[in-house]
Amino acid sequence: MQRRAAFDNLWLAGALIAPQLLLVLVFFYWPTVQALYWAFSTQPPFGGANQWVGWQNFEQIFSDSVYWNSVRVSIIFAILSTSLSIATALLMALMVDRQLAGHRVYRFIYFWPYAIAAPAVGLAFRFIFAPDAGFVSAVNQFAPNLWNPALKGWDAMILIVIANSWKMAAYNFIFFLAALQAIPRTLIEAAAMDGSGVLRRARDVQIPLLQPTLFFLLVINITESFVDSFGIVDITTGGGPARATDLMVFKIYSDGFKGLDYSMAAAQSIVLMLLVVALTFIQFRYVERRVHYA
Amino acid sequence: MIERSPLLDAxxxxxxxxxxxxxxxxxxxVFIASTHxxxxxxxxxxxxxxxxxxxENYAKVWSKSDFGAKMLNSLIVAVGVTVGKVILAAISAFSIVFFRYRLRMVFFWMIFITLMLPLEVRIVPTYAVAADVAEPLRWLVWLFGIELALPPVNLLNSYTGLILPLIATATGTFLYRQFFLTIPDSLVEAAKMDGAGPVRFFIEHLLPLSRNNMAALATIMFVYAWNQYLWPLLITTEQSxxxxxMQLQKIVPGPLFGQPPIWNxxxxxxxxxxxxxxxxxIFMQHYFVRGLIASDK
Structure with missing residues (x-):
């Protein structure tokens, strides 16, 4: 899309884009290339230059059951929190879009959680779901340790899924509501004239028209659950108990900065990068078709 | 919609x-617990x-972990990222959209691709770069065969280190680009005919027109930067x-410390x-929603 009218001052054009390019080169391309290099080399134990080892690091992580555990846990987390947050957000958006009395108040408050930092969300939910304080531990009066995220893997998983979904549902709500409001009112009215009720219109008109948004949100939510969950995990469960919530991004952090094994962390980063890039590609391919340059 | 469905409405x-x-x-x-x-x-x-x-509780937290200073640091980082992003993204999108040169699209894609990989997945090497920013330059110098020893430049424990990597994304550039593309050619032509150069056109026409975009970008960037956790956790070792x-993690003694958390x-x-x-x-609701949706994150 070349503009007809444009300026020709090359020096100025270069100067304007230079700072952004420099930042991107130094903090994006350089680290990405370096991650690749580290992933295919190891640091000798007594210092010195890295030695090229080919696929050895990848073979090592792929034969490590602890790594596969983190993959499994990440997938469970992604599926659970994505479905929970998308389902609740869709329901809320459909209801707010009906514009009953007070809908502005709901619309105003429903998106608040997205503004809150992941560790703050994590800490709030850690308190509410604490085994010996807060609220949920009231169930422990019936049987000791009925609920204990510090000891039971699944309890810990449920805790981080709920905390993450609470935050992401707010994000999804914004997108669903915007998409619902973009549906021409005449379409809904026509359906109503044909005698379809609220539920029928939701099922046969609104939800089908929301499909692009739904697809976009699916990809974003899965990606976010892979990369953005660090804050919640670190502050609620710390990857435990017994690695039950040891998500991939958390394991990269603990291997790289606690274990100081850059090569292993880099190899894992590359796997995660490929996953995220694959998801983004799917999204771009799909989203491109509905992008209009107004 | 005017229709009666009392049961469903209820x-x-x-x-x-x-x-x-x-x-x-x-x-x-959270509020109630903090009052007990x-x-x-x-x-x-x-x-x-x-x-x-x-x-009593707030005063205690405030003084105990020097929370005021931490809040100030967060504010500096958030404002730094917001201002840096709003300016950098505007001028780089201006260059891409309104100038004619061959590398234009190459540069656009170079910046655009950064949307794909969030900071979290390349965290380890980014940390290494922050520990010595001169490394990429040294490599470049070596590539051109120049003999030059650059001293290491360490960004750990500095505002620069906290802010710069968060600005190195395409979010804003993309947002501005989409907007700049909607500006009619006739406006540019009219400005040129009136004798305005690129700088004048940018300041007198583009900036006022992009006010809404700037506000939208500013709100999402402020929230994004304030809420950063992993990056500051890595790059700062000094309490100051x-x-x-980050401080939230230190304020709760975990199970490792063997004592119950001081929840209030x-x-x-x-x-x-x-x-x-x-x-x-809350105050910029309109811009926040707009920014989120327009930037597709």
Whole structure:
């Protein structure tokens, strides 16, 4: 899309884009290339230059059951929190879009959680779901340790899924509501004239028209659950108990900065990068078709 | 829509109220817990009526971990990222959209691709770069065969190190580009005919027109930067450079320390971390929503 009218001052054009390019080169391309290099080399134990080892690091992580555990846990987390947050957000958006009395108040408050930092969300939910304080531990009066995220893997998983979904549902709500409001009112009215009720219109008109948004949100939510969950995990469960919530991004952090094994962390980063890039590609391919340059 | 469906309406209202409670309850609990003393905060279930230790708890957290300084650090980082992003993204998009040169699209894609990989997945090498920013330059110098020894430049424990990597993304550039593309050619032609050069056109025409875009970008960047956790956790080792979000981790003694968390103080700190971005979002609601949707994140 070349503009007809444009300026020709090359020096100025270069100067304007230079700072952004420099930042991107130094903090994006350089680290990405370096991650690749580290992933295919190891640091000798007594210092010195890295030695090229080919696929050895990848073979090592792929034969490590602890790594596969983190993959499994990440997938469970992604599926659970994505479905929970998308389902609740869709329901809320459909209801707010009906514009009953007070809908502005709901619309105003429903998106608040997205503004809150992941560790703050994590800490709030850690308190509410604490085994010996807060609220949920009231169930422990019936049987000791009925609920204990510090000891039971699944309890810990449920805790981080709920905390993450609470935050992401707010994000999804914004997108669903915007998409619902973009549906021409005449379409809904026509359906109503044909005698379809609220539920029928939701099922046969609104939800089908929301499909692009739904697809976009699916990809974003899965990606976010892979990369953005660090804050919640670190502050609620710390990857435990017994690695039950040891998500991939958390394991990269603990291997790289606690274990100081850059090569292993880099190899894992590359796997995660490929996953995220694959998801983004799917999204771009799909989203491109509905992008209009107004 | 005018139609009578009393049963469904009642159900909708009921569910929306449930949604409201689910949304607001955790925030409310954080506030209530921060007003109780230690014994009553640890009651199960905790009382939902405010206690009378509010001032005491906040004063304690504020002085105990030097929370004021941490909040100030968070604010500096958030404002730094916001301002840096709003300016850098505007001028780089201006260059891409309004100038004619061959590398234009190459540069655009180079910046655009950064949308694909969030900071979290390349965290280890980015940390290494921050530990010595001169490394890429040294390599470039070596590539051109120049003999030059560059001293290491360390960005750890500095505002620069906290801010710059967060600015190195395409979010804003893309947002501005989409907007700049909607500006009619006739406007550019008219400005040129009136003798305006690129700089004048940018300042007198483009900037005023992009006010809404800037506000939208500024709100999402402020929230994004304030809420950063992993990056500050890595790059700051000195307490004087710690941010408020990082401090949350230190304020709760974990199970490792073998003692029950001091929940009332932890919740007071949590509320203080929550409030600034929440206020920005509440007062700039319109721009925040617009920014989120327009940038596709």
């Amino acid at each position: 159900l909708t209202h009921a569910l929306m109220i449930v949604g409201l409670i689910v949304t607001a309850f955790p925030i409310y609990v 003393d230690l014994p009553s905060v640890n009651q199960v279930p905790m009382s939902l009526i405010p206690g009378n230790h509010l001032v 450079m710690a941010t408020a979000t 103080e932890a919740m007071a700190a949590t509320l203080m971390v929550m409030v600034p971005p929440l206020l920005v979002v």
